[in-house]
Amino acid sequence: MIKKVVVLYYTQSGQLKRAVDATLEPLRRQSSITVEYVQLNPIKPFPFPWGFMEFFGAFADTVQGKPCELEPVDESQLSNADLIILAYQPWFLTISQPMHSFLQSEQAERGLHGKAVVTLVACRNMWINAQEAVKAHLQRIEASLVGHIAFVDRAPNLISLITVVAYVMGGIKGRFLGIFPKYGFSESELNAKASQYGACLVQAVETAEYKNLEDQLLQHGAVQVASSLMVMEGRGKILFPLYARFLTKNGSASPGQKQFRVAIFGIVLPMLILVLSPILTVVAWLMPFISPDKMNREVTYYQHVAFRKEVG
Ligand SMILES: Cc1cc2nc3c(=O)[nH]c(=O)nc-3n(C[C@H](O)[C@H](O)[C@H](O)COP(=O)(O)O)c2cc1C
Incomplete structure (x- = not known):
């Protein structure tokens, strides 16, 4: 019987989609497996590149998990996914807001309930809090998280902080100012590793046996947790x-007052990060x-799919 893998994703610049495509290439080559893509589309698209006010203006809603409106996804695509x-x-x-909105939706409850799920992130270098939030949603929905793959930028933290800003707010996809490294996961890592992760997925999907998948992915280095970044996060x-x-206190503040707060925040936050990062790096x-x-216990926990619900 043909097995069906469905990718639910959202991407702005296409970077995440490239990581997905490279990882799933071994699955697409199998005649026994079909791969379908379901893209999440916010009704009001997020800008790319982001303007200063748009970027910092999205902070509060994102952190507070406020859903944005999404175009409905075709649930029939999810219903018989393996x-x-x-x-x-x-x-x-x-x-990110689009995926968070989907996970809070009734469509996610229907579409993911009882399903085996592998999470894949492609980002700068800080994903563990987001992954804990995903774990919580999947547990509530009664989906089964069976593996995780993380593609990250391996440049030093302060360097990737500069290059990610140039990437998302300046749209600079090459080397910023000609001196900084290109933002994102490295092409050589993608070429070397993605097909290995894909091969693990092929075996799991074909045999419908997911209990060893996370260990196999881990053995291939699919999830690396740096303790210094973990402490900073x-x-x-x-x-x-x-x-x-x-930013959101005093809901009756005028739009002008709110914009002013966002502007101040947009100046203060990067300064705080620049000052605190070296201190936190030493602490870490x-x-x-x-x-x-x-x-060691914390690093091991975050590498795995198990969910430790925090009390309080
Ligand atoms: C508003 C915003 C906030 C971000 N915050 C983080 C973050 O907390 N941790 C991280 O590793 N990357 C962060 N990134 C980088 C993204 O995870 C991602 O690498 C980048 O936006 C490109 O993704 P794309 O595939 O959607 O184009 C952020 C990007 C944006 C636009």
Whole structure:
């Protein structure tokens, strides 16, 4: 019997789609497997490249998980899928608005319920909070997360912070100013690794046996968690909702006042990140020495699909 794999995805520049295509190439070559794509389309498209006010203006809604309106997806495509690939990118340390909106929808409840799901992210380097949010949605929907794949930018954190801004706000797809590396996952990593992950998926789909998939993907290096980035994300996870609350507090503020707050925030946030990053980097480097067991436990947890629901 022919097996059906459905990719649910949203992408702005096409970077995520390229990672998906390369990963699924081995599946598309199989006559026993069909691969179908379902793209999420916000009714009001997000801009690319982003303007300053649009970018920082999207922060509060994204962090607070406010859904945007999406065109309905064709549910018949999902109904008889053997495996669903949920391909998304993090925005502001949580799920990007289009994918987050879909996961909150009744269509997701119907379409993903009882399904095997593999998540695939392509981003700068901070996806673990977003993935925890995805895990929570999948658990609520009673879908079964069976594997995860993460393509990230391997440049040092502050370098990729500059290049991601040039990419998403300047639309610069090559080397920024001719001196910075190209933003995104490396082509050589994609060429070397994506087909290996795809081969793991082929085996799992053909045998309908998903319980070893996450370990096989991990053995091929599909999920690498850097402890320093994990520590930094942990701080952001606490601070971002506070910033979002500051931007949205006093719902009766006039549009002009709200715009003013966003503009101030857009100047203060990058400055804070630039100042705090080196400090947090040092703290993050020290953490494995201070509490090595805890760090190892956390890294291992975030590499896996198991979900530890946080209390409180
Ligand atoms: C509004 C916004 C916020 C982002 N926040 C993050 C983030 O928190 N972590 C991260 O690793 N990448 C972040 N990125 C980068 C994206 O995950 C992604 O790499 C980039 O937008 C290209 O994705 P695309 O396939 O949609 O074009 C952000 C991008 C945008 C536009």
